[in-house]
Amino acid sequence: MNYTKNLKAVVLLEDGTIFTGKSVANNSFTSFGEICFNTGMTGYQEIFTDPSYFGQIMLTTNAHIGNYGTNKNESESDSVKISGLVCKNFSYNPSRVDSDLSLEEFFANHSIYAVSDIDTRALTEYIRINGAMNAVISTETEGIEGLKEQLKAHPSMAGLELSSKVSTDKAYELSAEGTFKHKVAVLDLGVKHNILRHLTKRGCHLKVFPWNTTFKEMLEFQPDAFFLSNGPGDPKTLSTVVDVVDSILANNHPLFGICLGHQIISLAVGISTFKMHHGHRGINHPVKNLITGKSEITSQNHGFSVSLEEAKNHPDVLITHVHLNDHSVAGIKLKNKDCFSVQYHPEAGPGPNDATYLFDDFITMIESQSN
Numbered sequence: 001m002n003y004t005k006n007l008k009a010v011v012l013l014e015d016g017t018i019f020t021g022k023s024v025a026n027n028s029f030t031s032f033g034e035i036c037f038n039t040g041m042t043g044y045q046e047i048f049t050d051p052s053y054f055g056q057i058m059l060t061t062n063a064h065i066g067n068y069g070t071n072k073n074e075s076e077s078d079s080v081k082i083s084g085l086v087c088k089n090f091s092y093n094p095s096r097v098d099s100d101l102s103l104e105e106f107f108a109n110h111s112i113y114a115v116s117d118i119d120t121r122a123l124t125e126y127i128r129i130n131g132a133m134n135a136v137i138s139t140e141t142e143g144i145e146g147l148k149e150q151l152k153a154h155p156s157m158a159g160l161e162l163s164s165k166v167s168t169d170k171a172y173e174l175s176a177e178g179t180f181k182h183k184v185a186v187l188d189l190g191v192k193h194n195i196l197r198h199l200t201k202r203g204c205h206l207k208v209f210p211w212n213t214t215f216k217e218m219l220e221f222q223p224d225a226f227f228l229s230n231g232p233g234d235p236k237t238l239s240t241v242v243d244v245v246d247s248i249l250a251n252n253h254p255l256f257g258i259c260l261g262h263q264i265i266s267l268a269v270g271i272s273t274f275k276m277h278h279g280h281r282g283i284n285h286p287v288k289n290l291i292t293g294k295s296e297i298t299s300q301n302h303g304f305s306v307s308l309e310e311a312k313n314h315p316d317v318l319i320t321h322v323h324l325n326d327h328s329v330a331g332i333k334l335k336n337k338d339c340f341s342v343q344y345h346p347e348a349g350p351g352p353n354d355a356t357y358l359f360d361d362f363i364t365m366i367e368s369q370s371n
């Protein structure tokens with residue numbers, strides 16, 4: 001590690017705006033993606049390995065990234081999923097007893113590039129005002145015109161199907177921890193490890209299926225319930241998954257969906273989704289549970305949302321949770337079905353953990369049907 005030699009690097013936005021910083025590693029690179037910011041003060045390893053971030057350049061607002069290293073048990077998937085990192089101070093000397101690898105080495109092992117020394121406050125504010133957009137990070141600082149051309153050709157997140165890039169290739173099973181209670185079929189649209197942990201910890205034996213598995217194929221596992229995972233990309237592109245949800249609902253199997261899963265359930269009942277201005281990404285998003293009247297602090301990571309008007313006016317849908325910053329839909333329940341879903345992340349690691357009760361509610365829903 002010799003960061004005095006680090007190359008100059010740029011963050012070039014789709015609208016031509018340029019921010020200049022330094023490459024974290026000493027090699028040259030160019031990487032494209034939709035730039036988005038996450039305001040979490042901790043949990044960077046979980047963010048970088050979250051499959052829902054596939055295809056995105058992560059801009060972190062915390063002043064230091066890498067300062068507590070990485071730990072092999074704290075990844076949300078088996079690889080780094082972001083297209084690159086933009087940060088203020090990159091920490092080359094991690095300090096933490098539990099760290100088994102520096103973030104610098106972790107990124108190098110996964111061929112992920114990072115730009116540091118960026119005015120991340122200014123860039124975040126810029127995106128907050130001007131909206132989500134594609135960007136490129138590159139050490140080719142003399143070739144801006146060429147980068148602009150390549151950036152133009154980079155597809156926009158709206159209309160992108162990305163679950164196929166991150167889902168498991170083959171179905172696999174995970175045993176329940178402790179006493180076995182229920183068999184749950186998980187449709188992996190880009191599932192985070194911590195969701196699987198929350199389910200197995202509650203006595204669920206899981207079979208995790210590739211994103212394009214049919215309802216009939218999943219039924220062969222004879223599940224007591226279904227789970228629809230989080231994942232990257234535009235929910236509207238997943239019409240085959242909407243078909244699966246139609247069949248699950250037609251047979252009234254218990255169903256719980258998180259984030260992308262929530263958006264697919266909404267689409268299946270006829271509520272449309274849309275691309276948000278700049279999305280919700282952080283670990284302090286306030287949500288109100290309209291059933292209990294209690295508020296909860298939640299972790300969020302989404303760039304699409306479901307229509308509030310359509311959810312409000314849908315005869316079979318109850319809005320159960322609302323985001324308190326912008327009053328967007330944060331959770332729904334289907335009135336005549338054993339199905340609910342949330343736009344946020346009850347499984348969040350490192351937290352907050354206010355919403356883990358939703359996993360307990362899922363178990364209660366399964367049990368009330370099997371009794």
Ligand SMILES: NC(=O)CC[C@H](N)C(=O)O
Nearest residue numbers: 230231259260302303304
């Ligand atoms: N975390 C997720 O599942 C994200 C869902 C979807 N890709 C979005 O950005 O809204």
